[in-house]
Amino acid sequence: MASNQGASPPDERELRRALAIAFAAAVLVAGGIFYGLVVLLDFQEIDTAAKLDAKTLFDLVKLSFGVVAGAGALVALVVAYRRQRVDETGARREATRLHTERFSQAVDKLGSDSPAVRLGGVHALAGLADDAPTQDLRQTCIDVLCAYLQLPFTPDPGEDPADQEEHHRYLALRKVRHTILRLIGDHYRRPRGTHRSWQGCDLDLTGVVIDGSMNFSGAVFSGATVNFGGAMFSGSTVNFGGATFSDGTVNFEDVVFSSSTVNFEDAVFSDGTVNFDGAVFRSGMVNFTSAAFSDGTVTFDGAEFTGATVYFSSADFSGGTVDFNSATFSGSTVDFEDATFSDGTVDFNSSEFSGGTVDFGGATFSGGTVHFDGAGFSGGTVDFNHAEFTGATVYFSSADFSGGTVDFNSADFSGGTVDFTSATFSGGTVDFNSATFSGGTVEFGHTEFSSGTVHFNHAAFSDGTVHFNRAAFSDGTVHFNRAAFSGGTVDFSDATGSARPELLAAINSPASAVVILPSAWLPSVT
CATH class of the missing domain: 2.160.20 (Pectate Lyase C-like)
Incomplete structure (x- = not known):
């Protein structure tokens, strides 16, 4: 099986190809300019009409090399641009990799049996949405929070002393749901384009029981789909x-x-x-x-x-x-x-x-x-x-x-x-x-x-x-x-x-x- 150890990365190969093309183009342009000037000055009859003096020939050579130098500057600019693109692409890949790792950890917390750990997962996902490197990754975090609200939950067994443990667990898990509702409203109120703003993102709250507070005051609903279809607003x-x-x-x-x-x-x-x-x-x-x-x-x-x-x-x-x-x-x-x-x-x-x-x-x-x-x-x-x-x-x-x-x-x-x-x-x-x-x-x-x-x-x-x-x-x-x-x-x-x-x-x-x-x-x- 052939080894790929010495193979160049795709971005490096593309950079080399661009440099070769730019250099060849510079040489062709310089030669074309030199030839064009000779034709323009009617030097095609140089052997039969008059000798080209050294000063004029030197000026033509300087002009041609000046063009080559300009082309070299262009090549340098292309190199700098390509290096910047490569660096940015690498930074995005690294940011996406780190985001994915943190996302997996936050989702694991959200599935924990402990309400306190779930609460930490909620805040972790909200923070990931704020810092997401792309809009798609931000939307994924919001979708997971909305999906958690759509999950069925055990109703309150009441305050009977015999059901005290179940009642306390219900209250703890309700705190997790209410925190998600509050965070959604808080982020949707922030002006679009500012840090931590979720305006423009879709919200799928289909069938959710909304028994806590949500504050969308002053929010702008533009260019997104916010779906409360079939939701129950009960005591909220x-x-x-x-x-x-x-x-x-x-x-x-x-x-x-x-x-x-x-x-x-x-x-x-x-x-x-x-x-x-x-x-x-x-x-x-x-x-x-x-x-x-x-x-x-x-x-x-x-x-x-x-x-x-x-x-x-x-x-x-x-x-x-x-x-x-x-x-x-x-x-x-x-x-x-x-x-x-x-x-x-x-x-x-x-x-x-x-x-x-x-x-x-x-x-x-x-x-x-x-x-x-x-x-x-x-x-x-x-x-x-x-x-x-x-x-x-x-x-x-x-x-x-x-x-x-x-x-x-x-x-x-x-x-x-x-x-x-x-x-x-x-x-x-x-x-x-x-x-x-x-x-x-x-x-x-x-x-x-x-x-x-x-x-x-x-x-x-x-x-x-x-x-x-x-x-x-x-x-x-x-x-x-x-x-x-x-x-x-x-x-x-x-x-x-x-x-x-x-x-x-x-x-x-x-x-x-x-x-x-x-x-x-x-x-x-x-």
Whole structure:
């Protein structure tokens, strides 16, 4: 078998090859320059025309050797560069070798039976991630820490004296898990590009039980995937206050929030995707107060709000898409009080409001689109008290109001469009008492009032257009007590059923509004 003892390393062979090529190129360049100068000075006729004097020949030789000297400097530069590359490659290999050794030792500690040794392994892995020579090696360390959190663990046996040893071991191992949660948050808050920053790294916390504190306040989620899918937030506090979601994906799909506090106050959603699809808000609090939704997509498709309190108060929806499609509001309090909808799309299509309270009191709808198409209001309270509809388009098309209370008391409809086309009012109470219709369009065309109660008491119709054309007043109660028709157009053309006496009384009082009634509601001429 041949020996490789005298063989040169690949980098050394490559260096020698580069030097040979550079030297040959220098000689060729020098010769080419000398020959070119001779041709340029028309010395090809030197033997027949005139003798080349020694001074000129000496100058040509000096110029040629000057070129050769420059080429030599170039060769020296190439040698220095190649040596630097070789040194850097060697340093990287040595750093990677040392990292691998330390990584193996840290992982061994993490698998120890002793909680104290495991805790040392956690800190060792975090330190390795900080000092990793490459992004891939840093990501590997983070993946191992996340994988540890995903491992099943024995639940707390309780504080019974008979189980004291198991209880103490549970507390010790929980300390290890809580330390990992804390370290992840601490490192993700550090600005990207600074030492010990993990921003830009993926976090896979799928199915993890988060029963300790995590602090992501002020963190920037950009260009990475952070996955909490199927996680259980139980008795924990997780803070995303002031965080920026500007790119990448943050996934809370099928997460359960139980007795926890999750804070997104002042968070900025400016791009990327944040996914709460199928999440269950069972108890505790999730807070989006003063959050800014200016771009990107935030989805709550199929989410269940069964008991928690969820705040969107004073949130600013100025772009992007916020999606509550097919969500169920059966027992929670969801608060959009004083929120501003100035652009983008907020979608509650086919959502079911069967209990709890959803509050849009004082909200401003000045632009964009808000959809409640096909939503079912069968219980609970949905509150638009003092809301301002000044420019947005809000759809309740084909919505079903069969129970509960939907309250537009003192709402201001001064611009935009609010559309109840083909909605069904079959139960519960829908209240427009003291609402002001001073501009824009409110559409109840083809709406069916078959049961329940709809109030327009003290409502003021001073401008804009309100359509009840082809509405069906078949049963239930629709009240217009003391409503004022002082301007604009109110259209009941082709409506069916019986006219409310207070409506006819309000129309017959001095008014400048245009009120269009079906022929069956007009007084008979004798």
